[in-house]
Each structure stands twice: as structure tokens, then as C-alpha cells.
Amino acid sequence: MATIADIGLAAAINILSAFVFFLIFAVLRLQPFNDRVYFPKWYLRGLRSSPMSSGVVGKFVNLDYRSYLRFLGWMPAALKMPEPELIEHAGLDSAVYLRIYLIGLKIFVPITFLAFTILVPVNWTNDTLEHSKMLFSSIDKLSISNIPHESHRFWAHLVMAYAFTFWTCYVLLKEYETVASMRLQFLALERRRPDQFTVLVRNVPPDPDESVSELVEHFFMVNHPDHYITHQVVYNANDLAKVVREKKKAQNWLDYNQLKYQRKPLKRPIRKTGCLGLWGKKVDSIEYYASEVERLSKEEVAEREKIVKSTKYIMPAAFVSFRTRWAAAVCAQTQQTRNPTLWLTEWAPEPRDVYWRNLAIPFVSLTIRRLIVAVAFFFLTFFFVIPIVFVQSLANIEGIEKALPFLRPIIEIKFIKSFIQGFLPGIALKIFLILLPTILMLMSKFEGLVSISSLERRSASKYYLFLLVNVFLGSIITGTAFEQLNTFIHQSANQIPVTIGQSIPMKATFFITYIMVDGWAGIAGEILRLKPLIIYHLKNVFLVKTEKDREEAMYPGSIGFDTSEPQIQLYFLLGLVYAVVTPFLLPFILIFFGLAYVVYRHQIINVYDQRYESGATFWPDVHGRIISALIISQLLLMGLLSTKQASQSTPLLVALPVLTIWFHKYCKSRYEPAFVRFPLQEAMMKDTLEHAREPDLDLKSYVSDAYMHPVFKGGYNDDEENAPPTGYGKVHGSPALVPTKRQSRRSTPVPSKHSGSLSPPSVRASSQGPR
Amino acid sequence: MATIADIGLAAAINILSAFVFFLIFAVLRLQPFNDRVYFPKWYLRGLRSSPMSSGVVGKFVNLDYRSYLRFLGWMPAALKMPEPELIEHAGLDSAVYLRIYLIGLKIFVPITFLAFTILVPVNWTNDTLEHSKMLFSSIDKLSISNIPHESHRFWAHLVMAYAFTFWTCYVLLKEYETVASMRLQFLALERRRPDQFTVLVRNVPPDPDESVSELVEHFFMVNHPDHYITHQVVYNANDLAKVVREKKKAQNWLDYNQLKYQRKPLKRPIRKTGCLGLWGKKVDSIEYYASEVERLSKEEVAEREKIVKSTKYIMPAAFVSFRTRWAAAVCAQTQQTRNPTLWLTEWAPEPRDVYWRNLAIPFVSLTIRRLIVAVAFFFLTFFFVIPIVFVQSLANIEGIEKALPFLRPIIEIKFIKSFIQGFLPGIALKIFLILLPTILMLMSKFEGLVSISSLERRSASKYYLFLLVNVFLGSIITGTAFEQLNTFIHQSANQIPVTIGQSIPMKATFFITYIMVDGWAGIAGEILRLKPLIIYHLKNVFLVKTEKDREEAMYPGSIGFDTSEPQIQLYFLLGLVYAVVTPFLLPFILIFFGLAYVVYRHQIINVYDQRYESGATFWPDVHGRIISALIISQLLLMGLLSTKQASQSTPLLVALPVLTIWFHKYCKSRYEPAFVRFPLQEAMMKDTLEHAREPDLDLKSYVSDAYMHPVFKGGYNDDEENAPPTGYGKVHGSPALVPTKRQSRRSTPVPSKHSGSLSPPSVRASSQGPR
Numbered sequence A, B: 001m002a003t004i005a006d007i008g009l010a011a012a013i014n015i016l017s018a019f020v021f022f023l024i025f026a027v028l029r030l031q032p033f034n035d036r037v038y039f040p041k042w043y044l045r046g047l048r049s050s051p052m053s054s055g056v057v058g059k060f061v062n063l064d065y066r067s068y069l070r071f072l073g074w075m076p077a078a079l080k081m082p083e084p085e086l087i088e089h090a091g092l093d094s095a096v097y098l099r100i101y102l103i104g105l106k107i108f109v110p111i112t113f114l115a116f117t118i119l120v121p122v123n124w125t126n127d128t129l130e131h132s133k134m135l136f137s138s139i140d141k142l143s144i145s146n147i148p149h150e151s152h153r154f155w156a157h158l159v160m161a162y163a164f165t166f167w168t169c170y171v172l173l174k175e176y177e178t179v180a181s182m183r184l185q186f187l188a189l190e191r192r193r194p195d196q197f198t199v200l201v202r203n204v205p206p207d208p209d210e211s212v213s214e215l216v217e218h219f220f221m222v223n224h225p226d227h228y229i230t231h232q233v234v235y236n237a238n239d240l241a242k243v244v245r246e247k248k249k250a251q252n253w254l255d256y257n258q259l260k261y262q263r264k265p266l267k268r269p270i271r272k273t274g275c276l277g278l279w280g281k282k283v284d285s286i287e288y289y290a291s292e293v294e295r296l297s298k299e300e301v302a303e304r305e306k307i308v309k310s311t312k313y314i315m316p317a318a319f320v321s322f323r324t325r326w327a328a329a330v331c332a333q334t335q336q337t338r339n340p341t342l343w344l345t346e347w348a349p350e351p352r353d354v355y356w357r358n359l360a361i362p363f364v365s366l367t368i369r370r371l372i373v374a375v376a377f378f379f380l381t382f383f384f385v386i387p388i389v390f391v392q393s394l395a396n397i398e399g400i401e402k403a404l405p406f407l408r409p410i411i412e413i414k415f416i417k418s419f420i421q422g423f424l425p426g427i428a429l430k431i432f433l434i435l436l437p438t439i440l441m442l443m444s445k446f447e448g449l450v451s452i453s454s455l456e457r458r459s460a461s462k463y464y465l466f467l468l469v470n471v472f473l474g475s476i477i478t479g480t481a482f483e484q485l486n487t488f489i490h491q492s493a494n495q496i497p498v499t500i501g502q503s504i505p506m507k508a509t510f511f512i513t514y515i516m517v518d519g520w521a522g523i524a525g526e527i528l529r530l531k532p533l534i535i536y537h538l539k540n541v542f543l544v545k546t547e548k549d550r551e552e553a554m555y556p557g558s559i560g561f562d563t564s565e566p567q568i569q570l571y572f573l574l575g576l577v578y579a580v581v582t583p584f585l586l587p588f589i590l591i592f593f594g595l596a597y598v599v600y601r602h603q604i605i606n607v608y609d610q611r612y613e614s615g616a617t618f619w620p621d622v623h624g625r626i627i628s629a630l631i632i633s634q635l636l637l638m639g640l641l642s643t644k645q646a647s648q649s650t651p652l653l654v655a656l657p658v659l660t661i662w663f664h665k666y667c668k669s670r671y672e673p674a675f676v677r678f679p680l681q682e683a684m685m686k687d688t689l690e691h692a693r694e695p696d697l698d699l700k701s702y703v704s705d706a707y708m709h710p711v712f713k714g715g716y717n718d719d720e721e722n723a724p725p726t727g728y729g730k731v732h733g734s735p736a737l738v739p740t741k742r743q744s745r746r747s748t749p750v751p752s753k754h755s756g757s758l759s760p761p762s763v764r765a766s767s768q769g770p771r
Helices: A004-030 A032-038 A040-044 A065-069 A074-080 A083-090 A092-124 A128-132 A138-142 A154-189 A212-223 A238-263 A285-309 A325-333 A356-360 A363-383 A385-394 A397-403 A405-412 A414-447 A452-476 A481-489 A495-503 A505-528 A530-542 A547-554 A561-581 A583-606 A619-643 A655-671 A680-693 A699-703 A728-733 B004-030 B032-038 B040-044 B065-069 B074-080 B083-090 B092-124 B128-132 B138-142 B154-189 B212-223 B238-263 B285-309 B325-333 B356-360 B363-383 B385-394 B397-403 B405-411 B414-447 B452-476 B481-489 B496-503 B505-528 B530-542 B547-554 B561-581 B583-606 B619-643 B650-671 B680-693 B699-703 B728-733
Strands: A198-202 A228-235 A270-272 A282-284 A314-322 A344-347 B198-202 B228-235 B270-272 B282-284 B314-322 B344-347
Touching: A004 A032, A004 A138, A004 A505, A004 A583, A032 A040, A032 A530, A032 A547, A040 A547, A040 A583, A074 A583, A083 A092, A083 A583, A092 A138, A092 A154, A092 A561, A092 A583, A092 A619, A138 A505, A138 A583, A154 A561, A154 A619, A154 A655, A154 A680, A198 A325, A212 A228, A212 A314, A212 B680, A228 A699, A238 A285, A238 A356, A238 A530, A270 A285, A282 A285, A314 A325, A314 A699, A325 A344, A325 A680, A363 A414, A363 A452, A363 B650, A385 A414, A405 A414, A414 A452, A414 A561, A452 A495, A452 A505, A452 A561, A452 A619, A495 A505, A495 A619, A505 A530, A505 A561, A505 A583, A530 A547, A561 A583, A561 A619, A619 A655, A655 B363, A680 B212, B004 B032, B004 B505, B004 B583, B032 B040, B032 B530, B032 B547, B040 B547, B040 B583, B074 B583, B083 B092, B083 B583, B092 B138, B092 B154, B092 B561, B092 B583, B092 B619, B138 B505, B138 B583, B154 B561, B154 B619, B154 B650, B154 B680, B198 B325, B212 B228, B212 B314, B228 B699, B238 B285, B238 B356, B238 B530, B270 B285, B282 B285, B314 B325, B314 B699, B325 B344, B325 B680, B363 B414, B363 B452, B385 B414, B414 B452, B414 B561, B452 B496, B452 B505, B452 B561, B452 B619, B496 B505, B496 B619, B505 B530, B505 B561, B505 B583, B530 B547, B561 B583, B561 B619, B619 B650
Parallel strands: none
Antiparallel strands: A198 A314, A198 A344, A228 A314, A270 A282, B198 B314, B198 B344, B228 B314, B270 B282
């Protein structure tokens, strides 16, 4: 059993290692040749084009010793940028994402304070554990375990449970209000964007006499007569996209070989034509890839023509644009025809946000797909261990030796053998866990959602459920999820919280370690960006020829809401569950949230570049998951207290989940519409303003090709996480560069100590001044 | 234990008694002086003004013996009216309501057939029960109890469970489709009605500078500029309505006393002024009530003025009318402002359907009210026995003797004493059950729904839950609902279906008796209309002076969806649960549905007059409840089979509820929008047609006072179930009388045998011919 001293030591080690990470980061990020890895966002924004430094050596290594002294200087710098500027700089999604960490601090700082001033003394001044002759650690002395059965002291826990619930709900309410108004303000202040005028229509019914395009035009001409202006049909360009991808790959290889040849002009690069270049005839690589690129180019042209000419590539979906935002809002929110499964309208996602492949899935198939995914996800969550165990049983040393006899000499080396034997059982599980987010994303894609943002939100829900079952419950009730399921099915409904609740205090040490190893270390690792660092330098050496290539190589991608948010939610869950039971865990949660907030703020300012802007549509999910964590914590507390024979106070806890559910319902009806629908008043206001400002705006040409499949625009990166989205420059950057203001760029490494004044001139578009 | 012969005898007795009821009905309805009780609808429609007969005696008693011979003639007559005519005659609500019985027949006729040809032989050809030395009845020989443990014959039950589920779902799907298209066609063919152009706006925010009326006008002028025409604010006229009600009551007493005086001119009627006329000074009744009426008339005038003049009677709600149906559909389906709790818009219910009292409840209060009602309903369902037991313990003979000592001599009579002793314990429960629908309706009203139709739907859901818990589960698991709850909480989740499933076969006899006594007898009683018959004749003797009074006295009211539909659903539940377990119960269900269909068809054609027309909005509820019955039946079957150690087949049943839930979701997304939203295409079509037909229609004056509080229109009957709705004649009857066609009027008692040709001339409005 770990004592407080043990935990303290572990914490010290962890903090120290995090410190080392920060130190390495401080050194790495100051090196000019890493500049594009640690500050890609400023390059993408066009605010920086090269690391400022002088001399040949200075181009690669930062020799200014003073900049090393301020090696933690990025932390205050990250905190300095005010929120409105952050929204302008990184978008509302990122700014609101940071608020998740902030809400963690807001909830847990007062809770920690209260718990330590009230609950810890109440728990500490007992001697139940000392009398019980059980093994116990000093942490348990601080926890609810130290209270004797039937004690009146449980009233303190009861009151605290109420206080914590009310405080959490209060913070959630305020935050929902803030985020909702931030979203509405963001939408109101947004520049003109094609998606404001556009509605996505799906399930256009087949018509024997008219093409999809004609049908759409006629339908909206008739049913929205004063408002319709134009539409764009959706093409099934998946084949073309495939060709384009292949061509790009071949082009990459061509570039690589050409560069290689340039550097060593004596030896022309050679490859084999067979699978993976391992077998077959040897050919000249440059010629081979050049001919490949040419062949694929021709194929691409043919495919393009085919799509344009044949009607069978036209999918029964279209992006319909209207004269006003009001009309688009109306069309998106209303039902068009008798049959509610035809002419389905919804707000068009941003052009960047569209997930093109799913646009033509028919309605019946959608419900079937949802059923299949639900069943598959159930099995994945509860039975994922089975295939892994199966793989493990295959992947033993004897099996490998039999399958690949030529490896035998290597394997038989004792060191390697023991390494494999120790490592192999875990590796299948590890690989599975690494692949899990991808698997969940594939499931969500199979469900047929049409925007990347909704795909990420759906995956996040799935991932959270998985973590809840397999990490949280799985750690408390040891045993596989399947065994748990079996236990729970055979237990009475009110016995389940008791079973879990009982083991909660015992697992506090484990979760503290988990928070340190997974949480703290994860964040410290996040800031180092080791993987992108390596990949960037590899690409830089082997592929990069032009500035555009370099931009692609350094492209940092989005935050990945689908993987990171559920992990944060796990900490909310832990914090809320242990707040009453073992308050000693709370400071660890606090450190996690604090650290994560600073690190992610830095990353969002300097690194990540969101692929899309959904206007914080994910907030209702975040809110809902915190509420569910709250309810879980209440149920578990009820279960725990009922084993303590605190029969006077336990029944009073029943009201808590009821009130929390009611609170959730209230919030849902009060704020959620702001994230789903677009109010007509706002639309009308923007329309009126715009009409007054630009009475003769040619909206038709403005929206006319906004929703063209990206493959037709040249460049195509659908599905590639770490590549800049298509049309990136056009939609994102074209109106005006967003300037940075005040001092936040101080954190970028400039050689002078008067960094504020010597920073590169910011590109200020005068029309985009502070509002 | 009841044998099949016993049950057969009971069935024969019940059928015979139903027959006697029909016989009495046949005699009563042929008497001209009962004509208005049994055929009020024809009078209300204006198609009949007096029973046709000649002579003084013939005015009261039907002397034509031939008409008595065809005493069951109303049955085929009721079935003859084709559905389109029925819809025109009684409205879509009634026509679709009848389809609930029809769907019962559609589901259970093939199921009964299959069960008797396959399951009964499979069950019968065992001898488990004979060997088991248990008491058993011959019904059990036909049931699943007769199959030995671990038998392979359970495969038959499994396959049948699948077959029944698929058949039920198929029928439900088809029916949903039919009802949805009936609804849309009904809406499409409807005449112009104010609610098509009108939207109810609630939660108009307070404004310091503008009145509600101005605010509404400005808001919609700005945000729906081309479409808004007019609006009507809602007044809080609850006080006025109270005065009007009191005045009406006084007027009734005045009429009664005047009539009494007319008949016995020698003695002026006298009453006492105190409470209930039992104490106080004696006064002349006619003078007293005349002065009362006068006083209340003055009060009414004052109240009216107060409402019109003071702004504090104006509620933050309004009925806003638009130029086109399209615009109303748009406004009803969209969100108006940032704050989704302000300017809430929804389709205006029909003027007749509005529940005026609830129009001004603010949003926050709504959610709190819902929480309170949910908690209250939970306690009502599970703990309703407690106050009843309490009342019973008070209401014993000794208690009565103590409280009312002057009753002692009467009570001490042996016969009366034993009667009270036998009767008293049950009476509190009986009174509660009679009051239950009213209590549930009050709860729904407290929740703040604004239309009578939605109130009835909400009450129906509550009533169904109550029946499910207290009648279905309560009969299976004997003991109070609270004891059940306690049992279930302490049982494991998968043990609950087992516990219930096990006792299911044993309760078959009980439920067969229940179906006969409650179902069959209830229907036979329904057609007799004893209570309205007595009340009508009483009113006719004591109150009726004018034709209008008589019309009010005979007013039959609506069907009462909130009480009758949940009871039907109970039979669906019983049928589906017992279909696989004890098929012997099915014919009883069939007879119930068949009989009920005929009787209610007759009643709908001749008696009931719906207060409002909601266009079958209740269908999703009906569908959902049948689905839930199906899922309950599947879970119970799983529980039952698991006790039979049919371990091969039971796991295969798990897929059934999953598939059923998925089917429900599919239906919900596919058909439910048709019941909630109004498609723009339909609206546009109707608008265009109307515009072409009547290019210079003055819509503003058409809608201008449609949504005036009924109390301002004179006559006020809000809340009184058995009084004609306000504005009845105006809205309902004004456009044109709906004529009857073909032969359905044959069922009305006419003296001649050539009933078809000699029936009163039907009022045919030429413009309203068959479509």
C-alpha cells in the first residue's frame, strides 16, 4: 500500500520528468531549423516566412544564450493572448476547446479547497482503520474509509456531495451560457461565408424526366420562389479522388528520386517494378515514376471527363444557395415534402468541413448502418479482449519460428528471446489501443455523417464510452469488460453501484498514478511534438522542393477532438467521483488541468491549425459528458454509503441524480438550440446590414463554386489527417489575413531581447481592426 | 383451477349478458324520446331536428313492431359507412381512432390462426403436467407450461415469437404509412381554416417601451417582412371566465325555478341563502337567482372592461397570422431569436383546441412543473395505495358512528351494517380509480400544455403507465406496486423478466376473466349510454326551455382519448404477451377488438362529437405503445424460457428487442415528422391553388378574431367535458354543413320499412360533393 510519502515521491519524479521534457522543448524550439515544427501556425497564417536569424550557423542553431535563460517563458506568453484575439487567431473551436480545461479548473479549485478544509479533517480525526487491523495506507486515513459504520459524520459527506453537485452545475450553467453567447456572437461577427447562404439537400428523389440538377432547380424555384439563386449538384468523385491520390504518391516518389539524383548525380536511382519494389524487373526510378505520373495524369483527365459527361456520377444530393441568410435558415430548419425522408435539408457544413464520400447514402441504408455500428460498438467495447487474446496465443515464439523459419537464428539469441517473450503479449493490446481512435472514426464514417466535425463528435462519444467501460470500470472491477458485463447482468440493479462504490476508495492510489503517468506525462509529451518533428525533418530532407512542399510537410493538423476530449472527460469523471471519497486525489487533477491548459493554449496559438470551423458545436457533448460523470459519481457515492450503513443520510442522496437529470434537461432546452439552429432574427439582421452596405453584391457568383468537390479544384486531401485541407488558402486566407495584436508573438524566438518591438511587421488589414 | 369448460361457461354468460345489453339498447334507442341521446350527432350536424313519427303516443314510444325485429340492425349499419365518408362525417381523429381497433384485429387474427395451428398442437401433445403431480387446468395443457424442460419443442415457440414480431411490425409499418398519408391528405383537402395561417408565439420578452402587441407586431414585421399580416394578443381572462361560469350556474337555477313555478303556479319556490341552500334565511328562489344573475352580469361587464383597459391582463403570448400557409409553416418550424426560450413559435392549435389557461406559463416554470409532475406521477403510481389504506382505516363503522352519532340507529341495522362493512374497504379504491383520469388530466394541465389534444395525449401516456404497473404487473406479481418496486430494486436486472415471465402462464385464467368482465362488459355498457341517458332526461325535465338548451343537454362530448386508448393498449399488451405463452387467450382478445370496433363505429357515427380536430396527431403515441408492448412481451418470453432451461433457443431471442427498437427508430424518423411538422411543398401548393381561385381574398379579416378568448365571444365552456365547445357553431358549422351520403342513415329509426327512401332530405351543399 502506497503511503503519502510514496505518492509524493512519485509525484516529484513525474514533475521532474515533465520539467525535463519542458527543458528539451525549450532547447529544441529555439533552434531555427525546428522553427517550422514548433510554430507552423504563424507560417500558415503568413505572419512569418522564415526564422529570423543571421549567419550561416545561426540559420540552424540558436546561439543567443539569453534566449535559453527564459526557457519557461513560453508559459506566460501562452497565457497572455486575450480570448477575443485567440478566437480571431485560431477560431472559436480552439478557443472553446481550451475552455474545457478552464472549466476543469473552475470546478475543481473550489471543490479541492472545500474538500481539504472540511472533509479531510472529518476523515482524518477517526481511527477506524487503526482499529480494523486491516492493511491501510496513509491516503486511506484521509478518505471516507476511515469513517466508522453508522457514523454521523457521513452527514458531512452528504452535505459536501450536494455542495459539489450544485457548484458543478452552477459552473456548467454559466459556461454553457458563455459558450452559447460566444458562438452566437462569433456567427454574428463572421465575415460573409458561402455556408451561411447554403443548405445541403440530400435524398433528392429520382425522376424519370428530369436530371437531378433540373429537379433541384425546379423544386426550389417553386417552393422557395423569392429566395433561391443557385445550386451545385454533388458528384461521386471517389474514383477520381483515388487516381489523384495515386498520382500524388507517384509524384512524391518522383520528387524523392530526382532529389536523390541531384545530390548524387553519378548513380541514377533504380527500383524493381514488383510489389513494394522488392521483386521484378529493375528499372530506372525517375523514368518509371515519370511515366507513372503521366499515365495517372491521363487517367485523371479521362475520369474527369467521365464524371462531367455521365449522369450516373451525379448523386441525389445538392448544395442549394439562397439569396439571403434568412432564406437559408428557413430552408435548413423546415420540412420540405410530405415524405420526411426525401429532400432532407440541413445547414451546409463549411466547404472545408464536408466529408464528401458520405453525401449519397440513402436514408434506409442510414438507419441500417446505424444499427450495425451500434451492435459492432457494443461488441467492440465488451469483447475486444477476445481477438486480442487470440492473436496473443498465435504470436508466441514457437509460432513465429514455424511461420518464418529464417528468423530462427535471430530469435534464438537469449536476449532477444526474452525481450520478445516479455513484450509480445502486450503488443497486440498496445497496437489495438493505438488503432482504437482510427477504428472508431471508421465506424463513424460508416454511419454516414456528412461533415468532419460531426464525425469527430460521434467518434468522441464512442471513445468516451470505451474509456468509461474499459479504463474506469475496468480498473475498479478488475477483470475484462465482458466479465464485468456478466457480473452486472447477474446482479440486482441497485447492487451495481454498491459493488463499484465499495472498491472506489481502494483504487485511489492506482488512479493517482494513472493521472501522473497518463495525464502529466502525456501533456509534457504533447509539447515536444516528437513525431511531427521527426517526420518534418525526414520530409524536408527527402521530398521538399518548393515552399509549398515545405508548407505541406510542416502542416500540423487539427487538435483531434475525437481523441483528446474523451481523455479529458476521464479526468472530470475521476475528479467528481473521488471528490467526496478521497479528496487527496483532487490536487493531481488540478495540476493536470492547469498544465494542460497552458500547454494546449501554447499549442493552439503556435501549432495546430483547425481544418474546419464548426463554431463550438461540440459544446453540448462536452456538457453532457460532464453531467453524466456527475451522475455516475452520485450513484457510486450512494452505493458506497449504503455499505457503510449510513441509513439516515443515504436516502437523501436519491434526490441528487434526479435534480441533475432535470438540470441537464433544462440546459438542453435552454441552450442546445443555439448549437443546432440558426435564429431568424440574427439572419435577418446580417442580411439587412449587408444589403445596406453592399446593395449590388453579386452573391450568385460568390457562392457558385464554393461547394465544388475538392478534387476538381486541384489538390485533394480528404481523409489525410496531417495534410492541409483542400481549398485551404482560398476559403481560409483569401478575404484578409488575420493580424496579430499586442504581445503574444513574444513567445516566438526572435534574436533580440526587445522582442516586442523587433518582431516582424504584422500584416494589419485595416478593415479588420479590433471590434 | 378453471378448466376450459369453466371458462367457456363464463364466456357464454358474458356473451349472453352483452346480448341482453344490446337488446335493451335496441329497445331504448327506438323510442323517439331517447332519440337525442342515441343520435345526438345528427342533431348537432343539423341533419335531423326531431324524431320522425306521428301521433301523440308515437312521439314518445315507438309502436312500429317491425323496427324491433331488426334489433341488431345497427351493427351492419355502423359498418357500412365507408371510411372517406366517415372522415367527412366525424373527422379524421375519430376515423383513425377506430383504426386502433382495426389494427388489433389485423395483428391478432393471423397470430391467433398461427398459434392455434402450430403452438396449440405442440403444447397439447406433451404430458409434462400430468406427470408433474401439480394441480393444473386444461388451459395449462394448451400453454407453454406443458412443455418439459430442455425440450427441443421450444424452437417452435422461438420461431413463432419471431413470426409474431415480424407480423406485428409489418402491420404497424403499413398502418403508420396509411395513417400518415391519411393525415397529409386530410390536411391537403381541408377547407381554409384560421390555424393554417396562424402560429402561436409564447414567451414574448418584456419590453419597457412597447406593449406586447406593439412588440409582436414590430418583431414579425422585421423578421418576416413579406408575410406577416396580423396578430392577436392573449388576455388572461381566467377571472372573467369564472364570473361567466357562476352566472351560467345562477341562470340554470333561475330557469329551473321558473319552470317549477310554471308547472305549480300555486307555490313560489323558496330557498335558503346559506351554504348549499341548507341554512339561513328563506328567500324567494326566483327573485334570489334573478338578482344573482343581474349582479354577476354587472360584474362580468366590469371584468371585461378591466381586461380591455389594463395591460396587466395581457399575457406575453400572441397568435400571429401570416399571409400564406408557407410563411406560417416557416415561422412555426424555425427558431426566432438567439435565446431559444424567447419568442417560442409553434403551430397554433385549432381555435377549439386551445387550452387558454396555460398560455402564459414562462419557460423556466415549465421545466420545474414537468419535474414536479414527473416526481408526483412516480409516487402516484407506486405509492397510491398508502393514502387509500389510510382512508380505509379511518372509514370504519366505529369511526363513522363517532363522527356522525345521529347515523347510529341506521348503521346499527344489521343488513346495512354488513353492507357497509363489505363495501367500505373497496370504496376508497373504487373512488380513486374513477377519479384517476381526472387526476392525471390535472397533472397534465399543471405541466402547461396549451392544447386540449396534447393534454389528452399526455394524460393517456400517464394512464397507460399506471395501468401497466398496477394492472398488468400488479396482477402478475401480487402485492402492491410499492412492494414490487422494492422486489425489483433488490433483484438483478436480468432476474426481473424471469420473475415476471415465470408467473405469466399461471395468470392466463385471471386475464381471460378480466378481458370478459372489463372488456366485453365495458363495451356493452358503452353502447347503452346509461349515464347520459339519465342526465339528459333529468335536464330535459328540469332545465330545458329552448332548443339551444336541449342541444346543450344532449351534447355527447368527445370519445375521451385519454381514458379509452390506454385501456385498448392493455389488450394489445395482453395479446402480445400471451400469444406465444397461452394462445388460448387470443380469441378473447379478438372478440374484444371485433366488438369494440363495431360499437365504437356506431357511437362515432351517431353519438360522439369531437371537441377538436387534431388530424390524428396521437398516432405516434399509439404506435409507440404497441411497440413497447411488443418489447415487454419479448423480454418476458426470454425470462420465461430461461427458466425452462431452453438454453439453445433463448439466446436467439436477444436479437428480437434490438430489432424491434431499431424498427421503432426507423418508423420514428420516417413517419413521425408527418405528425409534427407541416411540409413546405404542401403549404406552397395550397397557397398557389387558393391564390389562383380567390385572388382577392381578404385574409386579414378572415383570421382577425379567430383566436379570441372564447369568453369574449359569449358562451364559455372551457374545461367542461360535456358541454359543446365554445364557438362551436361558428368555426365548426359555418362554412357548410357536411352532408351525409349513401345509406348510413338507415340505422336511424324511421317508421317506414323503406327507410332509405323516406329518410329526411339530406342537406346537401352542392359545393361539398364527394371528392
